[in-house]
Amino acid sequence: MRVSSTPSSQWTALFVLVSTLCTLFTPAVSVKYENFKTCDQAGFCKRNRAYADTAAATSSWKAPYALTSDSLSWKNGQLKGTILKTINTNGETVRLPITISFLESGSARVTIDEEKRQKGDIELRHNSIARKERYNEVEDWTIVGGLGLSKSAAESREAEKTTVTYGPEGKFEAVVTFAPFSVDFKRDHVTQIKFNDRGLLNMEHWRPKIEKPVPEKKEGEEETPAPEVPSGEDESTWWDESYGGSTDSKPKGPESVSLDITFSGYDHVFGIPEHAGPLSLRETRGGTGAHTDPYRLYNADVFEYIMDSPMTLYGAIPFMQAHRKDSTVGVFWMNAAETWIDIIKEKEAHNPLSLGIGSATDTKTHWFSESGLIDVFVFLGPTPKDVTKAYGELTGYTQLPQEFAIAYHQCRWNYNSDEDVKDVDRKMSKHQIPYDVIWLDIEYTDDKQYFTWDPLTFPNPIGMLEQLDKSDRKLVAIIDPHIKNKDGYQVVKELKEKDLAVHNKDGNIYEGWCWPGSSHWVDCFNPEAIKWWVGLFKYSAFKSLPNLFIWNDMNEPSVFNGPETTMPKDNLHHGNWEHRDVHNVNGLTFVNATYQAMLERKKGELRRPFVLTRSYYAGSQRMGAMWTGDNQANWDHLAAGFPMIINNGIAGFPFAGADVGGFFGNPEKDLLARWYQAGAFYPFFRGHAHIDTRRREPYLVGDPYMGIITQALRLRYALLPAWYTAFHEASVDGTPILRPHYFMYPSDEAGFAIDDQFFVGSTGLLAKPVVTEGATSVDIYIPDNELYYDYFDFTKYEGQGHKTVQAPLEKIPLLMQGGHIIPRKDRPRRSSGLMKWDPYTLVIVIGKDGTASGELYVDDGETFDYESGAYIRRAFEYKDGVLESRNLGTKGKLTDKYVKTMKNVKVERVIVVGAPKAWEGKSSVKAAGKDAALEFHAEEAGKAAWAVVRRPQVAIGEDWKIGF
């Protein structure tokens, strides 16, 4: 069955059909979806699932892992000991050192290693030169803080177990049972998370390969299966594994790690991006609507990915949150090897004693990675914000991007020449469509050699950049990790001479195929490679101007002729770590190198880099934005965008977006218009198109679509102050930018699975962009009894539940929740940079209790001066008829200077939505002591009363009051 050749629209159906058939009848037959493995095709996945099945089927199952109590020591908030794994009936054991760290932040970390490998006391097959240890450097790339050990944590040991009390006010407990080893994490004495509850802990210890004699075949006799190994283990997937014509030499044999993690009483789990599917993760074994395969994390260039699938995509963040009414907890499985996660939900908790909570559902997860350590962080909440904050303390919060980066990006594969770029730039201006960035895909290069310009089509890159700079616009050019293997190309010459590329299993420079044909891959795990890479971006090396920024694509890495379109797992990186060990963090290391390079391209020109990446891992949020890869121009893909972006956001990487318009295929005009309306709510907002598609720059689509699209774009631009404030918030405490209902209303069970509407930052803006064809209205779920107003005409909505909001093609369903103050800039300009000096509009949306509050963060939008106080951070509060602006910032050495430069930036108007009736007839207010005119509009036809203060002329960076 040649699935790969059917029209894409039928993909999903076919794939479902094929996978169903295969699982029903012939589990051994490969489900060939392009080139990507199913669990059955990945040896360790199959083994660990089988292990789980055996455990479940064995009534007396007892995990063969025991923590020896005499090995146990407690010091400075850390519990150290050794787990003995019994490996055969003779009682032989292997030693697995374990460390449980209790962190000051209230997070806990469980790390299990293998002693023999720590000591290098093993032999590798095939004369491999790979490292013998289990990979223990993920944290060097991922963790940037929060590892300080708890001073208050206390241990109390008993014969069978030990209990550590830790966390805020000692509310958390970790109960470590010795044999079989397990850990219960409790909050307020109630179990939240259990490790090895089901006894699926499995660390495949190193073992030598014992060559078994092949029994001689007697003539005429049928082949008999090889005699069973004494242990009864199936060795078939232990050693060299082949897939899709390439063989993995597996010099260390089987080495997977696995652990079951139960979330007691939790019905929903979120996170573990990147997958195309709903926010609330589905079950993967049995159950209605369950997937058949576990969720997979193995960064890959998946071409034409399908909807609602646990299949792997381009990025991996092994961070999962579990949520039930009023409680959120989470785990971060810090392992960069290929990882699969099985999820089942069981209605009845098997330990009724652990209950005492509303829900009777346990979500049981089973994590397995091909190699590396078991290294898991546990977050006990209790709020979603606590969990994302704690996770962010470890892996870093999202970068505060340059302000242009959150405006609109105009991309296409490809703008064909510098003249083409300039032409698009002129036409956007001419049609008064704002945009900040135009992008160049791979075709700008001279023969796919990065850091060069095609001399025929881009003869004058500087002139092009200068024209863009005139209206403060930027260019983003693509630079990928594959370096063309071609004589006379200086970059590859240096790469080879300095030996900075990834090696193959034999230690030679690895050669594979990508866009340029034969290529080598820069190994950004190597500090020397980073140093070299940084040099390539100097203006002297890469002809350009400061308004050029970078897009890192294909960094999974994508290798066209490699297994699963990526590198062989036995390739070797810096320090002789196998690619298998580092695969999922590989993309991050490349972006990191580019980020370092873009920090200071010229001495003294220190600015916030902007790098877009396709591949990512936990921690990538510190370096730039991601997008959801190569989607398609159809309504399903439009709908898939928000759950993916929201999921990424709660997993610590909120600077996310999907290609507006859909990458493959030509969108109908209504789809394109709706996609721009949706895109106006993507944290990363970029229109993009495949080289084979028709041109679709907004000014080409004709009426009324151009107008509709421009309105969406201008809406985004008007709200940039609010978006930037939300980004700032995310950058200091990890709060997502698009906030799902469970995050905002953790008690409202009806909202837990909602992933097609969301709140924008702390603004109270509740959006549900239309993602279905032909819709003229949507049902918005209102989670509380606050007042809500239509953003565009102030129509009132009140009362919890679903409300129908009209949504003809030109309208975005967008509500303002009462109780908020939203900062805007209403004057359209050519780019966000040119709005810098424009005055603000403040929209006070009065809540039921007659109050409202909001926040604004402003800085220069490009440098790091904000770290020295060069920013404005205000709290706006409306209460008892007075609007007050208060400072929230901390003074630094550049504060005064910055505020002074901003002294002429004022508030031009204050709009009060839901204005009190009493204001009728009122014609002025006192703004900072002076009179300002007030205009009142009474309530009519379901639309709220509103008022507007004319020219209060108060400066945005100063303290003031407006009395109504």
Place this chain on the structure above:
Amino acid sequence: MGRIEALVLLSTLTTSVLAAGSTRPRGVGPEFAKFYKSSDSFTCISNPSITLSPSQINDDYCDCPDGSDEPGTSACTYISTLSPPQPLTGSAPNSSVALPGFYCKNKGHLPSYIPHMYVNDGVCDYELCCDGSDEWEGVGGTKCEDKCKEIGKEWRKLDEIRQKSARAALKKKDELVKEAGELRFGVEKSIANLLVEIKTQEVMAAELQKVYEEAERRERGKVVKSPGKGSKVTILAGLAKTRVEELRNALTGVVSKRDALKEKVAKLEAILSTFKEEYNPNFNDEGVKRAVQSWENYAANKGSDADESAEDRDIESISKPDSESEGINWAEWETADEESDVEALYKIEEYLPASLRTWVHQKITDLRIMLIENGILADNANSGSESKTVTDARNSYNTVNDDLGIKKSSLADLQGDLTKDYGTDDIFRALKNTCVSKDSGEYEYELCWLDKTTQKSKKGGGNTGMGNFVRFDKLYVDEEVGADGKGLGQGERFVLMYENGQGCWNGPNRQTTVVLACAEKDEIWKVQEQEKCKYRMDVGSPTVCEKEVKVETANKDEL
């Protein structure tokens, strides 16, 4: 601000109205000055019911739903159908604005309007506002010095060139029209000449035909053919042999052609199967995948081809030349048999005395012709060779008749050419069979008037046909005109459509829309691939110049 262009004509008004300009509020153009005269109050231009105090003019706050109270600031820019709707400034949100933009006086150059969006945004938009007055507030320390003197000077210089060029273009056009007229006249003259010649020749042909027919009539009457000795069988054999020989040659020809094609197919199949093996599904090209799939289908069905070896053997034996041992032994058939008695009868004349012979011969011939003409006797005139008289008569007739045919067809061609659409004034007749080309970096493009468009990549590969001329058309465009006067500008433009060019890999046949705008000489300005394999060529040409050449103003040029 789609109305900027409306102000193009402003340049003509300027000097006269400018005198009163000094008291106008910032940003107000002279033609709107009248609305801002009162010192007591201001009435919104399109909303006369709204009256404001003069202090509200240019106070950086938008009070009029038409934006007319803020001619000199950017405060009213949000009033636009392109902005998200808001209930602001009264009950008529997003109504259109009254002013075309911010008026830059541009002393020393032409005044112009700049979109209010560009006012006080920190950018000196000298292209539109050479006096820098758009940045009067100096936001963020922006300073825009007045550059009108130099810009104006440069503009006038260029304008002079443009005007000159425009005049030259018109002249060139007139020449082309004249040339086209001459060419047309030439065609008409040729037609007239041809008509005369044809008439004469028709007469001649008719006469010759008569002569020929008479000769033939006589020939038919001859009972005995001169060289034709031998029986019907031998004649048939002779004919058959020739025929067989022809067929054999044709067969060998076809077979060798087939073999060559077979070889080609094999080569192509080899290419395709290598392609199938080596193509990379990650190049993300649906077309490639479709091609691979079609190839697989094709390859799967290919096995059903019948075994051709038997057939080939037959063909081989058939194509061997005939000889005594193989095929037909023609010699056997070609030898003449004994004359039959019947034949001898016809030779009766030979036994008669000469005097009688002529008379008898005459009578028999007449009788025979009569019999033939009445269908009683078979006409065997063609069965043998004919006399020289007949041949000569026929040849003379044919020569004249063929020539007549040629003349008639040239006449049809010429008449067709005369009715063919060569555009207004027949102007493209002058450009027939000429081409222009452009080196545009990666490609060299060629436009052959009313013929075809082609593309040649510098990165290798041959010429690619981008379309063949099919028709004239019109297209509304809205493009810039550069300082050098190159560019389509705005309005309806004359278009040449070229279609059915070379097919695209994974796309349609290439086509080119050639859009013309007035220029002094034929020149391809720009080629864009607007969508996959659909090109647009912006071409300057005197052919489309109009009598009233618009004087392009600076603001139009740059917007």
